[in-house]
Amino acid sequence: MPIQKPLAAALAASLVLVLASGDADAQRKRRAAKPAEPAITACSDFYSFVNKDWLAANTVIAGSGRVSALGTLQQQALLQQRALLDEAVLNPQNDVQKLLGDFWASGIDEAAVERDGAQPIASLVARIDAIRRSKDVAPSIAALHQVGIPVAFNFTADLDLGDLDRHIGYFSQGGLALPDPAFYTRDDADTRALLGRYTEYVEKILALTGTPADKLKDEMAMVLDLETRIARASRPITSLRDPRENYALVPTAGFAKQFRNLQLVEFLQAQGVVAENVSMAHQAYFTELDTLVRTLKPAQWKVYLRYQIGNAMAPYLSKDFREADFSFNGRVLRGLAAPAARDTQVLDAINRAAGPMLAREYVARYLPQATRSRAESVAGEVRDALLRSVERNSWLSETARTEARAKLQALKIEIGAPRDDLDFSVQPMGRTSFGSNMLIASTWRHREEMRRIGRGDAQRRWDVLPQQPALAYDLAHNRLVVSAAALQAPILDMSQDTAAQYGSFGALVGHELSRAVDLKGQLVDASGNLRAWWTPADEAAFAGRADQLATQYGAYAYPATEGLRVDAALTREQNVADLAAVELAFDALSAMQPPPDKAAKESFFRAWAGLWREQLAPETATRNASTLAHAPGQWRANGPLVNHPAFIETFGCKAGNAMMRKADEQVSIWR
Incomplete structure (x- = not known):
């Protein structure tokens, strides 16, 4: 089956949605009445203020994992893929849909899989x-x-x-x-x-x-x-x-x-x-x-x-094979309590072996041109904001500024799906042997991977699938990659106002684009050469700001745990990128004509906080505190905002409010 390519993974700076752990099928229930507590305000805890209704309606219990806004998006993308495959079973419109429909039908027919046994x-x-x-x-x-x-x-x-x-x-x-x-x-x-x-x-x-x-x-x-x-x-x-x-x-x-x-x-x-x-x-x-x-x-x-x-x-293969596999690879190695539902297993298999086939059909169905155009426009404006920030930056050396400018001017923005040259001709699949179809599809996928060797224009393809929600900065090719599945609520909600779109999608773009010129981005220059182009003074100045931010985040309690705090060293890189996200997206919004009014600014910040709503079971929170490179949702939302004067001004925060930091204590990266 397809295996990971560590080099490509290392050079694609990050996937900001962080959905690998997924949201469990968390039980949801209304919270029981509690004694009255001080009212939450925008200036005491903006995250809880914005998300209070959602947090009240979505709870998790021990063993149920996590529920979150971005996890809901992931589930939506999976439902869309299932709907596409269901229709391909009943009414395929082209050869690729016929292949996918047969593949899907053979997998969800458990009786046929049992009859097939080890025959594949x-x-x-x-x-x-x-x-x-x-x-x-x-x-x-x-x-x-x-x-x-x-x-x-x-x-x-x-x-x-x-x-x-x-x-x-x-x-x-x-x-x-x-x-x-x-x-x-x-x-x-x-x-x-x-x-x-x-x-x-x-x-x-x-x-x-x-x-x-x-x-x-x-x-x-x-x-x-x-x-x-x-x-x-x-x-x-x-x-x-x-x-x-x-x-x-x-x-x-x-x-x-x-x-x-x-x-x-x-x-x-x-x-x-x-x-x-x-x-x-x-x-x-x-x-x-x-x-x-x-x-x-x-x-x-x-x-x-x-x-x-x-x-x-x-x-x-048949149930006896699957049970043996889960008993060791699932339960012992990965610590899973129970195997996923059958349709989830089949969809995962199709994405592994025939992901680009499914991608082609997914993009055609679920990415309207208007959405693609809007995403391109917002991403371009955020890139321009980063260019402006580089020009006025006070801590970059002139040498680094020149290289950063060249890099951002050359940066490419790719929305929805890659330019590829795949040959979709595959041996026909039937509906009676899922295992055989898996081999047919993985043989095709291997063939197409081998065709990449020795060829130029490596940018024809991505290392993420368009049907999986992802935004990433590709360091090797100096490009922003945004998958089709990411271009829907809560990331890019076409029903929301412009300011909200900048506060969610624009901010995530800023998070990723900041990687072009940060501590890792400076390892590849504008011409694509592997060389460090920061001076020691640049590195020291960046480290000083990152250290200030680490002190801030290290004081935050980790939600749903007993006495744990955010690991500021583990989350350091992502916290810096989150601050850059808000700085750059707000600058892009502010450059629009006419400038945003108070209502628009409020909408921007609310959209940012809405991205990070989540509820964690205690054991999940405890595990995440020591393993996850991102801060928990409450601090991804609040952490950057306390450093942004526009937030403090917009909501009228005063000295003594938790969301109010003194001007000389505020950290800035690109503001």
Whole structure:
């Protein structure tokens, strides 16, 4: 199945919606009457003042997670996707809709999935069972990569750090079912307990893919032995975080001799890749794999490869496979209490394997041209506000100001969907085999990914799907990316007034665009070269402002927890971007003619606060306090506003009010 591309993820600065954890299906109920409390005002707690009705109507209980405005948007996008797929089942209008309709119908027909059993992977298992000699192993590895099941190692298309306008092939470590190589080698009690549960899972998958009961222990040991050998050859997972440490161009001409047993020349040919150079930063890993192909018995490789097929495909097969997968990967590794509803699982699978197909149809249905045009206009005005801020900025050096100006003038704004060149021709799908359709779709997705390698104009595609709510600044290509799904309430509500649109959508644009010229943005210049263009004085001035903001946020209590405060170090980067968001969006609104009146200013700030409404269960809040890079909603809303004179003036806040900071205590980034 498709795997993450760490380099592209590192160079896309952020996805501001932060929906990865999602909103649980939180129970909602009216709060019971409480003793009278002091009235909440705009100047005591603006977040609670604006969102009081919503907060009263939406509560969560222990174990139910989180409910939020942006989570509601995520759910809306999922409902839209389901509606599109339901219609594609009944009345497809084109070839892609026919593919999607068949895919969806095959997945939600659980009786058909049960009848299908393990049949979707039968041909793959038969290929593996046909291995007789060591030289048969490498072609089988290549064949599994072709269908989107990466085994032994990973091979992906990712940005060339030497030329950010093109993609190259990256050979990197992989081939393990556990997420961290250290899990195979550590001796602490927790790790040994995890390995004990893992061996049970391996046995279940082996049994489901054909291992007789009397051979389960022996074959499980073969899998663990080979995965442990791979893990020992792997680098620590922490070393994979720096893209520069995982980039090393090497010529493919020497692969025939260097990796004779692994057959990497033939591997590239099987993936449809023609390349003089690829990245292979860890050649010792592939040298060890080459040795393992030669020295281990083919029977051990057969068991390992068959297990990897079952492990990768288990979520898409019959109930016994799915239950085995959830019992370990869901409950043990991810801590989930219960599997998602069947339709949610199927939709997630379609997005994984055929996401760009669904994207094409989603954009055509759910993104009106008027909305796209409005988004382009607002984003352009916020970009202009940042340009003005750079010009009048008091802490940037002239050298940095010149580069920032050039970068913002060259910045691109892409709304709705990317310019792509996908070939949507795919083997026909039927409605009787969801697992087979998954393989058809993932084979297509892999083919299209491989086509990126060696080609220029890497900006044709995005690393986010248009049907998933996202705004992101793409550092590698100096562009703002706004997905189609993000262009609806509460982010861009076309029924709201202009000021509200600037307070929500415009502010999120400002959040992202500030990344072009911040501490990370200064690592890539206007020409797309990787070089730092701030002076030490620029860095020190920025750090001083960020430190002031950290002091402010570190004093905030974390909602729904007992005694915890916001982790100012963890949330530092996002807090700075949130302050920049309000500064830039308000400047863009203020530049309009006629200038905004008091009512418009109030609308702007209310829209900003409305974005961040959320309710957290105590255990979710406690976990988020130590893991989430964003402050909780109350402080995302209030934190920037206490630093903005226009907010204080608009709502008439006075000395002593919680939302009133003295002028000499207010922090500014781009104001």
